[in-house]
Amino acid sequence: MATQETTSAPATEQPPSGGGFSRRTLFQGAGAGLAVGAAGGVLARGATVPEQHAAPSLGAARIEFQGPHQAGIVQPPQARVQLAAFDLAPNAGRAGLQALLKLWSQTAARLAVGEPAGTHENQIALDAGPSSLTVTVGFGATLFDKVGLADRRPAQLNPLPAFPLDAIDRSRSDGDLWVQIGADDALVAFHALRVLQQQAAPAAAVRWQMAGFARSPGATAKPMTGRNLMGQVDGTNNPKPTDPDFAAKIFATGPDWMAGGSYVVLRRIRMLLDDWENLSTDRQERFIGRRKSDGAPLSGGTETTPVDLTKQNPDGTLAIPADAHIRVAAPTANGGAAMLRRGFSYADGVLPDGSPDAGLLFLAFQADPARGFVPVQQKLARGDGLSRFLRHEASGLYAVPRGVQGGEGYLGQALLEG
Amino acid sequence: MATQETTSAPATEQPPSGGGFSRRTLFQGAGAGLAVGAAGGVLARGATVPEQHAAPSLGAARIEFQGPHQAGIVQPPQARVQLAAFDLAPNAGRAGLQALLKLWSQTAARLAVGEPAGTHENQIALDAGPSSLTVTVGFGATLFDKVGLADRRPAQLNPLPAFPLDAIDRSRSDGDLWVQIGADDALVAFHALRVLQQQAAPAAAVRWQMAGFARSPGATAKPMTGRNLMGQVDGTNNPKPTDPDFAAKIFATGPDWMAGGSYVVLRRIRMLLDDWENLSTDRQERFIGRRKSDGAPLSGGTETTPVDLTKQNPDGTLAIPADAHIRVAAPTANGGAAMLRRGFSYADGVLPDGSPDAGLLFLAFQADPARGFVPVQQKLARGDGLSRFLRHEASGLYAVPRGVQGGEGYLGQALLEG
Numbered sequence: 023m024a025t026q027e028t029t030s031a032p033a034t035e036q037p038p039s040g041g042g043f044s045r046r047t048l049f050q051g052a053g054a055g056l057a058v059g060a061a062g063g064v065l066a067r068g069a070t071v072p073e074q075h076a077a078p079s080l081g082a083a084r085i086e087f088q089g090p091h092q093a094g095i096v097q098p099p100q101a102r103v104q105l106a107a108f109d110l111a112p113n114a115g116r117a118g119l120q121a122l123l124k125l126w127s128q129t130a131a132r133l134a135v136g137e138p139a140g141t142h143e144n145q146i147a148l149d150a151g152p153s154s155l156t157v158t159v160g161f162g163a164t165l166f167d168k169v170g171l172a173d174r175r176p177a178q179l180n181p182l183p184a185f186p187l188d189a190i191d192r193s194r195s196d197g198d199l200w201v202q203i204g205a206d207d208a209l210v211a212f213h214a215l216r217v218l219q220q221q222a223a224p225a226a227a228v229r230w231q232m233a234g235f236a237r238s239p240g241a242t243a244k245p246m247t248g249r250n251l252m253g254q255v256d257g258t259n260n261p262k263p264t265d266p267d268f269a270a271k272i273f274a275t276g277p278d279w280m281a282g283g284s285y286v287v288l289r290r291i292r293m294l295l296d297d298w299e300n301l302s303t304d305r306q307e308r309f310i311g312r313r314k315s316d317g318a319p320l321s322g323g324t325e326t327t328p329v330d331l332t333k334q335n336p337d338g339t340l341a342i343p344a345d346a347h348i349r350v351a352a353p354t355a356n357g358g359a360a361m362l363r364r365g366f367s368y369a370d371g372v373l374p375d376g377s378p379d380a381g382l383l384f385l386a387f388q389a390d391p392a393r394g395f396v397p398v399q400q401k402l403a404r405g406d407g408l409s410r411f412l413r414h415e416a417s418g419l420y421a422v423p424r425g426v427q428g429g430e431g432y433l434g435q436a437l438l439e440g
Numbered sequence: 441m442a443t444q445e446t447t448s449a450p451a452t453e454q455p456p457s458g459g460g461f462s463r464r465t466l467f468q469g470a471g472a473g474l475a476v477g478a479a480g481g482v483l484a485r486g487a488t489v490p491e492q493h494a495a496p497s498l499g500a501a502r503i504e505f506q507g508p509h510q511a512g513i514v515q516p517p518q519a520r521v522q523l524a525a526f527d528l529a530p531n532a533g534r535a536g537l538q539a540l541l542k543l544w545s546q547t548a549a550r551l552a553v554g555e556p557a558g559t560h561e562n563q564i565a566l567d568a569g570p571s572s573l574t575v576t577v578g579f580g581a582t583l584f585d586k587v588g589l590a591d592r593r594p595a596q597l598n599p600l601p602a603f604p605l606d607a608i609d610r611s612r613s614d615g616d617l618w619v620q621i622g623a624d625d626a627l628v629a630f631h632a633l634r635v636l637q638q639q640a641a642p643a644a645a646v647r648w649q650m651a652g653f654a655r656s657p658g659a660t661a662k663p664m665t666g667r668n669l670m671g672q673v674d675g676t677n678n679p680k681p682t683d684p685d686f687a688a689k690i691f692a693t694g695p696d697w698m699a700g701g702s703y704v705v706l707r708r709i710r711m712l713l714d715d716w717e718n719l720s721t722d723r724q725e726r727f728i729g730r731r732k733s734d735g736a737p738l739s740g741g742t743e744t745t746p747v748d749l750t751k752q753n754p755d756g757t758l759a760i761p762a763d764a765h766i767r768v769a770a771p772t773a774n775g776g777a778a779m780l781r782r783g784f785s786y787a788d789g790v791l792p793d794g795s796p797d798a799g800l801l802f803l804a805f806q807a808d809p810a811r812g813f814v815p816v817q818q819k820l821a822r823g824d825g826l827s828r829f830l831r832h833e834a835s836g837l838y839a840v841p842r843g844v845q846g847g848e849g850y851l852g853q854a855l856l857e858g
Binding site: 079080081082101102104141145146147148149150151153206207208209210212213216220227228230231232233235236237238239240241242243246249251252253295299314315367369370371372376378380 | 497498499500519520522559563564565566567568569571624625626627628630631634638645646648649650651653654655656657658659660661664667669670671713717732733785787788789790794796798
């Protein structure tokens with residue numbers, strides 16, 4: 023059986039699965055943009071496509087739902103994302119949550135292979151393939167009290183501290199349940215959201231919803247790290263599934279039901295693009311610490327050259343300035359803190375003052391936020407020159423239970439029945 | 441030279457252009473979703489890609505800027521659209537508008553072939569190809585007064601009448617200048633918007649902005665008419681560039697500067713999806729007049745079978761009900777009124793009441809709105825059963841001048857210098 027561990031490992035091939043029909047799995051590392059098959063076709067990343075002469079297509083690409091970890095963590099961002107939080111109805115209780123998670127798990131599995139889900143009445147994306155759809159579900163801290171499981175709420179879900187410069191709108195933050203839907207087709211992603219929403223009623227209702235995007239597969243001539251709306255290469259130093267300590271950094275080992283799970287931090291980060299674009303390229307690059315053109319660190323080399331934080335310019339100044347983003351965020355400056363970033367851009371029109379309502383839907387997965395997002399953000403909010411061009415406007419922290427596999431029937435089963 | 445007329449003609453091939461390097465042009469009819477090359481690769485539609493063994497890719501696909509008509513009219517919708525209206529500053533005058541249109545025309549031409557435009561400071565989509573980018577520019581009725589050309593404002597720009605059920609927000613409607621940016625990569629589209637916006641200052645500022653989406657190339661196994669967020673096949677009976685009267689219906693013949701131009705109507709139409717999805721499929725289909733699964737008319741056949749409005753069910757009722765959308769909107773019911781629809785879906789989260797802020801960015805091009813959108817919408821707003829599930833929340837009408845070709849240097853030159 024293909025697992026997400028193996029389907030996400032770069033540059034490795036595995037034999038056809040023992041499933042209903044033979045498939046070939048195409049591999050690609052996190053952060054890369056596309057995989058090009060032998061026939062020159064453009065294929066979605068980290069995805070399985072039918073073997074045997076079938077024209078490779080974006081629509082046919084699929085990502086396995088089952089596995090030790092949920093789908094939508096180690097795979098690079100799809101072209102489109104829908105994020106939503108749901109709040110449980112007061113009378114839903116543990117039984118209501120259980121029924122909902124069963125339904126969502128079935129739906130996620132069906133949609134991942136292109137089978138219809140939901141009622142016929144709300145079919146939207148008929149005739150499209152799964153388009154690398156993933157559905158990822160998380161539990162907010164508030165969920166546990168509501169279903170009588172307060173004593174099993176992990177300490178990792180303790181509220182994030184307030185950070186300097188935060189401007190958090192709580193109505194677009196938090197939530198009992200969190201869903202991340204990624205797909206390379208916008209209609210497929212929207213349809214999945216509508217089905218999950220319909221299935222949630224009346225046990226749970228949408229608290230907030232956000233849409234984002236990343237590069238379309240094939241937009242660049244070769245696989246590239248993505249760029250954010252500041253135009254900067256973003257994600258170069260992301261942990262890779264091939265790193266020896268990847269699993270230890272990203273996946274939790276316990277409690278029982280979270281073994282193989284992860285904790286995701288969401289931040290809706292508006293970028294003050296009007297101010298940013300008024301800076302010279304040189305100034306932009308020194309705020310980041312990397313060249314805009316190719317993402318190479320200002321200490322020299324290419325995008326993937328290790329950053330040399332001690333490197334000096336001929337005039338004795340630091341090549342990577344003291345307040346550069348990559349210096350302040352460096353794992354070495356944060357006790358080895360690491361997280362797997364899986365961000366999407368958003369662009370939701372203009373605000374009343376005429377500035378763009380646009381920026382980054384920052385998502386980061388980690389084994390423990392106290393050794394990932396929290397220490398890094400505490401430093402960034404104080405010392406990062408980039409911070410003055412950013413506004414954190416929404417925030418969330420969710421426990422993403424392990425994937426469905428083996429004898430388990432649905433996401434969160436070990437919590438609800440354990 | 442490839443022109444938009446020819447590049448948009450379905451199932452026709454043309455010899456390599458005499459341009460700087462040899463290209464092969466791939467063709468596809470309006471409304472279709474993708475073209476698959478001989479190598480099985482997925483290619484953007486209506487687009488030119490480098491010949492010679494180069495792997496076909498979404499990013500490399502390009503749509504010619506020059507031509508008798510502007511790009512972004514006859515080509516099927518790209519995966520992503522950014523729409524924006526700009527208002528001219530009081531002191532910009534005709535000279536300011538002229539400088540702006542020169543700059544925008546140069547920029548549109550450069551971005552269409554993947555060359556950088558704007559300052560380096562606001563580069564965002566570095567390393568992506570043009571991804572079938574098109575930039576389409578229109579003039580609102582209010583523009584003409586502001587630049588001393590009130591006497592040259594075409595009668596076709598007379599305000600649209602108010603329609604029953606309209607709920608128009610004027611702050612998201614109208615505007616002196618209108619821009620439609622389409623691309624198969626969201627970052628490419630957003631970057632183009634930012635460049636145009638930066639170049640507009642201080643002569644013009646954004647009045648409103650909206651983002652939308654259509655199918656990603658390759659999402660369906662074969663080319664399909666698109667679906668809207670109601671899940672319905674939408675655009676089946678769109679005029680086709682091969683229709684003998686296509687040009688007469690869609691493109692204006694005058695006045696001078698509008699010969700080859702078109703008039704575009706924009707309606708932001710919110711769909712009451714919660715209500716819609718509570719209907720049975722049967723009821724949904726009778727509101728539309730077509731089967732949901734494949735778009736076939738309820739009078740029988742397949743999607744492309746001509747609609748038989750007289751067909752009766754065994755019980756004597758009309759197969760296509762009296763208030764069905766396709767009956768009320770039929771050209772035969774509206775004196776032959778026709779328009780080229782080029783709609784995109786939008787999904788902007790949830791409204792304060794919890795319902796989705798989602799629907800259709802309806803765009804329709806026509807030679808004369810009085811023989812296109814206006815008579816059809818007058819009938820629809822009264823007699824169309826579908827209307828109760830729709831809210832028209834924004835509206836615009838713009839003169840889209842002819843394309844840049846031959847001796848002309850920029851969009852609107854014949855108006856401003858004529």
